[in-house]
């Protein structure tokens with residue numbers, strides 16, 4: 001029986017969805033390992049299709065990257081392979097988040113601007129826009145110096161222009177986690193926290209998934225275990241060079257409104273935004289050490305200082321602003337900085353979505369749709385070949 005046949009349900013109208021079949025005490029159609037946004041999104045999409053879903057989370061939902069990230073809803077600057085997914089996530093779901101999840105997740109379509117401070121930055125930005133246009137993508141556009149000043153009047157005058165994406169924005173990670181979790185539960189998914197999966201094995205046609213509280217069974221397993229997903233992938237025969245690393249953010253005191261779009265810089269690592277309450281969240285690929293066994297990351301103030309300097313270079317009037325809190329989350333990174341998304345090559349019935357390498361928040365609403373399509377139909381409507389799990393071990397360059 002194909003995976004598609006296993007879960008075929010009668011077609012139904014969007015507004016008239018039956019609840020998912022309830023999972024029995026130990027068995028369900030699908031087990032999802034990991035209650036970050038990729039796991040929760042998968043639970044939402046699958047349960048809405050009538051599939052019985054049990055999600056097992058080692059700690060609590062949103063405890064790691066999904067709950068502590070910068071909330072950037074960014075298609076700007078994406079790896080070309082991620083563009084179709086990120087545009088689908090933004091245009092089909094982020095801009096309709098209330099309809100999708102019963103809460104808007106605090107999504108603000110503020111636009112995102114990546115500023116150029118040198119002639120080399122300008123050349124790189126224009127080359128990037130031309131490269132995308134040649135591929136048929138027009139969402140990244142050139143903003144000249146006057147346009148940048150109109151978008152952000154308080155910006156330092158040394159800025160020469162930038163790449164502008166008007167439909168990008170930001171949201172509040174914890175609101176999104178909470179909304180996705182509530183949506184999954186409303187649709188009938190069962191979410192069990194404090195259940196760390198330690199072992200997976202296939203026997204008598206089903207996967208057995210062991211946690212410290214018991215063993216659960218399902219014909220399908222989805223691995224969305226974030227920075228820890230490599231251990232599970234290895235157990236099912238899909239070794240991947242996944243690195244658990246830390247990513248840092250800091251937040252400032254409240255200051256008068258001075259910037260609406262999310263800002264990044266072309267020539268140096270920076271991402272920052274000002275929330276409605278006046279606080280400014282500053283980050284931008286600020287890596288630090290992680291302790292995956294202790295399940296935390298360690299803030300490194302020396303690295304954070306560089307981002308603070310970039311902010312005050314762009315906005316000199318912020319020189320005396322106080323940083324009130326800094327934190328770090330544990331994220332899974334892959335060598336090519338794009339995730340693994342797709343079926344296991346070694347173990348039928350297992351699907352992976354992990355290794356989002358610091359930019360999986362924006363993709364999360366569409367990752368669940370992809371997982372549900374793979375489970376239900378055996379294929380994704382969006383192109384996922386570049387994200388195959390065996391790309392690091394394959395000899396041929398396909």
Ligand SMILES: Cc1cc2nc3c(=O)[nH]c(=O)nc-3n(C[C@H](O)[C@H](O)[C@H](O)COP(=O)(O)OP(=O)(O)OC[C@H]3O[C@@H](n4cnc5c(N)ncnc54)[C@H](O)[C@@H]3O)c2cc1C
Pocket residue numbers: 033034035036037038039056057058059060061062063064065066067068069070071072073074195196197198224225226227228229246247248249283328329330331353354355356357358359360361362363
């Ligand atoms: C500081 C920071 C800033 C970021 N900023 C942005 C941004 O602005 N925009 C953007 O798009 N992305 C951003 N990201 C990246 C984004 O947050 C992540 O890519 C995304 O949240 C990953 O989601 P996930 O579900 O794969 O992982 P996670 O949220 O880490 O969830 C994985 C879950 O699996 C659980 N788990 C692990 N092992 C097991 C097991 N054995 N059994 C059961 N459960 C298990 C974990 O406890 C965890 O809850 C940022 C990340 C960080 C850390």
